[in-house]
Amino acid sequence: MKARLLVIVVGLGLSWVGIGVGPGAVAAAPLAPVAPAGQKPAASSGADADAGSVGPPAAGADAIDPAIFTTAIEDYYAGRYADAAAGFWGYVHFGDAAAEQYEWSQFFLAESLRALGMYHAAVQYYATVAKTRQRPEILPEALRRLETLARERPISEGLVYDDVIYDSDFGALPQELVDWVGYVQGLRDYQHEFVAWGGRHFAGIGGTSRYRLQADYVMAVHALAHQRDDAAVTMLGTIVGSKVDDPVTKNRAQLALARLLFDLERFPEAQAAYERVQQISLSFEQAQLLLEKAWTAYQGKDFRRAMGYLHALDAPSYERYFLPDAFLLRGLIFKELCHFIAAKRVVRAFNSRYGRTLAGLHARAPLASLERIVNGATQEGEIARRTAFMKTLANERLLVDRYDAAWEDTGLDKHLRRLYDLELREQRRAFERAFEGEADAVAKELLVADEQMRLLDYEIGLDIFKRLKISSARQTKEEALEVPYDSANVYYEFDDEYWSDELHSYEYFITNRCFDTAEVAP
Amino acid sequence: MRRGAVGLGLAVFAGCLAVAAPRLASASDERLLWDAPRVFSIQPRPFRLGHEFQLGLGVLPTDAFYVGAVAAASYTFHFTDFWAWEIAGGGYSLNFDTALKSELLNDYGVAPVGGGGERISAFVMSGLVVKPLFGKVALWNDTLTYGETFFTVSSGAMNKGKFTRFAMGLGVGLRLWWTPVVSWRIDLRDLMSFNRPLPEHSFFLLISTAFSVARAPESK
Numbered sequence: 001m002k003a004r005l006l007v008i009v010v011g012l013g014l015s016w017v018g019i020g021v022g023p024g025a026v027a028a029a030p031l032a033p034v035a036p037a038g039q040k041p042a043a044s045s046g047a048d049a050d051a052g053s054v055g056p057p058a059a060g061a062d063a064i065d066p067a068i069f070t071t072a073i074e075d076y077y078a079g080r081y082a083d084a085a086a087g088f089w090g091y092v093h094f095g096d097a098a099a100e101q102y103e104w105s106q107f108f109l110a111e112s113l114r115a116l117g118m119y120h121a122a123v124q125y126y127a128t129v130a131k132t133r134q135r136p137e138i139l140p141e142a143l144r145r146l147e148t149l150a151r152e153r154p155i156s157e158g159l160v161y162d163d164v165i166y167d168s169d170f171g172a173l174p175q176e177l178v179d180w181v182g183y184v185q186g187l188r189d190y191q192h193e194f195v196a197w198g199g200r201h202f203a204g205i206g207g208t209s210r211y212r213l214q215a216d217y218v219m220a221v222h223a224l225a226h227q228r229d230d231a232a233v234t235m236l237g238t239i240v241g242s243k244v245d246d247p248v249t250k251n252r253a254q255l256a257l258a259r260l261l262f263d264l265e266r267f268p269e270a271q272a273a274y275e276r277v278q279q280i281s282l283s284f285e286q287a288q289l290l291l292e293k294a295w296t297a298y299q300g301k302d303f304r305r306a307m308g309y310l311h312a313l314d315a316p317s318y319e320r321y322f323l324p325d326a327f328l329l330r331g332l333i334f335k336e337l338c339h340f341i342a343a344k345r346v347v348r349a350f351n352s353r354y355g356r357t358l359a360g361l362h363a364r365a366p367l368a369s370l371e372r373i374v375n376g377a378t379q380e381g382e383i384a385r386r387t388a389f390m391k392t393l394a395n396e397r398l399l400v401d402r403y404d405a406a407w408e409d410t411g412l413d414k415h416l417r418r419l420y421d422l423e424l425r426e427q428r429r430a431f432e433r434a435f436e437g438e439a440d441a442v443a444k445e446l447l448v449a450d451e452q453m454r455l456l457d458y459e460i461g462l463d464i465f466k467r468l469k470i471s472s473a474r475q476t477k478e479e480a481l482e483v484p485y486d487s488a489n490v491y492y493e494f495d496d497e498y499w500s501d502e503l504h505s506y507e508y509f510i511t512n513r514c515f516d517t518a519e520v521a522p
Numbered sequence: 523m524r525r526g527a528v529g530l531g532l533a534v535f536a537g538c539l540a541v542a543a544p545r546l547a548s549a550s551d552e553r554l555l556w557d558a559p560r561v562f563s564i565q566p567r568p569f570r571l572g573h574e575f576q577l578g579l580g581v582l583p584t585d586a587f588y589v590g591a592v593a594a595a596s597y598t599f600h601f602t603d604f605w606a607w608e609i610a611g612g613g614y615s616l617n618f619d620t621a622l623k624s625e626l627l628n629d630y631g632v633a634p635v636g637g638g639g640e641r642i643s644a645f646v647m648s649g650l651v652v653k654p655l656f657g658k659v660a661l662w663n664d665t666l667t668y669g670e671t672f673f674t675v676s677s678g679a680m681n682k683g684k685f686t687r688f689a690m691g692l693g694v695g696l697r698l699w700w701t702p703v704v705s706w707r708i709d710l711r712d713l714m715s716f717n718r719p720l721p722e723h724s725f726f727l728l729i730s731t732a733f734s735v736a737r738a739p740e741s742k
Contacts, residue, residue, distance in 0.1 A: 486604035490565050493560060508561055510559035
């Protein structure tokens with residue numbers, strides 16, 4: 001448990017780039033017309049035109065009609081984004097890289113695709129604009145769009161962070177973009193153990209920026225990974241108490257702090273820290289949080305609370321998550337309270353849940369064919385983000401079919417399909433590479449849990465038939481299990497219906513059935 | 523006849539036993555075999571009342587000869603989350619004739635004795651409040667709203683016609699919280715005035731806003 005927690009913390013921190021990635025609306029396209037500058041740009045490569053060498057080479061170099069751009073702009077501001085995208089794409093694809101509105105066409109193509117919900121394709125063109133930097137006036141806007149998309153959605157991190165940002169010098173930028181760029185560059189430096197460089201990049205981040213906290217979090221995790229636990233506790237505490245308005249990072253720091261305190265065996269502090277962690281979505285992270293809170297309560301001998309957290313994990317929303325530890329902990333608590341039948345039932349429930357998967361493991365079936373192993377391997381960390389990104393890519397690719405009619409003439413539909421297919425292949429390749437290691441770890445975790453459950457089953461059997469001298473045995477004095485009619489707390493008895501706001505507040509009213517074998521006073 | 527009644531009673535008892543026994547047995551079995559403990563979600567009350575000031579508008583609708591439009595106010599001190607004392611509460615009624623009096627005169631040529639009886643013009647009461655029901659409801663499947671139901675027993679004085687009489691009130695009410703300070707109340711009370719051994723009943727419906735100096739939620 002402890003080693004697992006540490007790995008989670010370190011993994012979350014060092015691979016954590018897509019902070020705040022999740023569903024969310026992207027701001028609407030600017031309504032005020034952006035006047036393209038009239039300067040003649042320097043020629044850029046034909047590969048840039050097709051956003052990463054996807055699509056046929058540019059043709060008809062000097063013959064592009066400027067009216068195409070003008071019409072596309074009119075379509076864009078009239079909200080006809082599909083027509084606008086076709087126009088901009090035509091200008092980019094059939095025109096020369098030296099054409100006057102070339103970079104503006106790329107930018108507005110990205111804007112149009114973003115408005116149509118094809119975020120990955122939009123990112124490709126924003127990234128192209130940011131990378132070539134032929135029009136300095138567009139650069140901040142393109143970076144701003146990338147920053148927003150990176151914050152709100154899964155994106156191609158390799159494309160944006162590694163290809164565009166990591167080794168780039170963008171010159172003068174607005175401070176909020178300096179913050180983001182500095183954070184990304186510093187994060188990559190820390191991941192590569194270039195700590196001094198990372199520190200320099202982080203030093204440029206403004207004190208009130210959300211990226212200031214995120215940079216501090218990276219440094220705290222780095223300290224943790226290098227066994228500087230006390231420093232990490234201090235740094236995480238500073239983040240939690242910061243006045244910077246970034247609840248996501250603060251919450252993440254709070255969770256890391258709780259896990260660290262648990263590993264340091266400071267259980268009461270860990271319990272208090274866990275209570276301050278906010279989780280509202282029915283995600284794997286919340287399920288994991290409930291399990292960790294249960295372990296913490298168990299360490300503090302608060303079995304009722306521990307069982308309450310485990311009870312919440314029975315909610316249907318959590319059923320698909322791979323958490324074999326939950327069965328082990330539940331069985332342990334029932335055994336500790338001498339509820340042997342219930343403990344035996346937990347062992348049977350574990351076998352029922354994971355029996356088929358264990359049989360598959362024993363038969364050396366391919367791990368990718370075992371559903372629970374696949375779920376367990378893809379439910380957290382970088383591979384979970386990659387899985388979510390692949391789903392997004394697949395959904396966005398389907399959107400292309402809607403605009404076949406508008407895009408057939410210019411070939412934009414084929415181009416976008418190729419773009420998405422290429423990224424999907426790339427992501428799938430990276431996924432398969434990561435999956436192997438993750439699946440192995442999950443399979444081992446399940447085998448260890450199975451071994452623990454068998455041991456528990458054996459110990460339950462021993463306890464059932466434990467011999468006691470009747471003269472010295474007495475029922476443990478039970479603490480009151482009363483529900484007060486007048487209390488500052490409200491007691492909602494569970495009636496087979498899970499309310500999401502109650503998941504962290506369940507308590508088991510369970511009696512201790514053990515006999516106290518201490519000597520009875522004469 | 524008597525034997526038949528006894529037989530019927532025994533049959534009903536046996537029937538009840540037959541229906542209840544399996545349920546009792548299954549509940550017992552469940553506790554023993556499955557060892558099912560009780561599970562509670564224990565949450566701090568999100569809204570707690572301390573000093574409560576109530577202002578509202580109500581109606582006295584049940585008298586056939588008049589309808590009273592009542593402006594009401596009260597102050598309640600909440601000892602705990604279950605017990606409270608409505609230290610002072612009262613209302614002033616602006617009464618309007620119904621059509622009955624003129625109909626009697628026009629259709630039957632008669633007039634009610636004493637103008638249709640005494641009319642409530644004001645009342646002042648003090649009483650006990652118990653709040654056994656507290657809960658949360660989903661409002662439009664969008665917002666979680668908290669509320670409570672309460673019961674009141676009160677006594678005081680009521681100005682009715684030319685007299686001021688001893689009065690009692692029995693009531694039930696529903697409160698929905700808007701913020702920790704502001705809540706909305708619907709009260710339904712049976713106001714009883716005693717000028718004879720048997721009371722005269724007047725139902726009183728009140729919709730009001732309550733402002734509370736709230737107590738902080740307590741942690742578990």
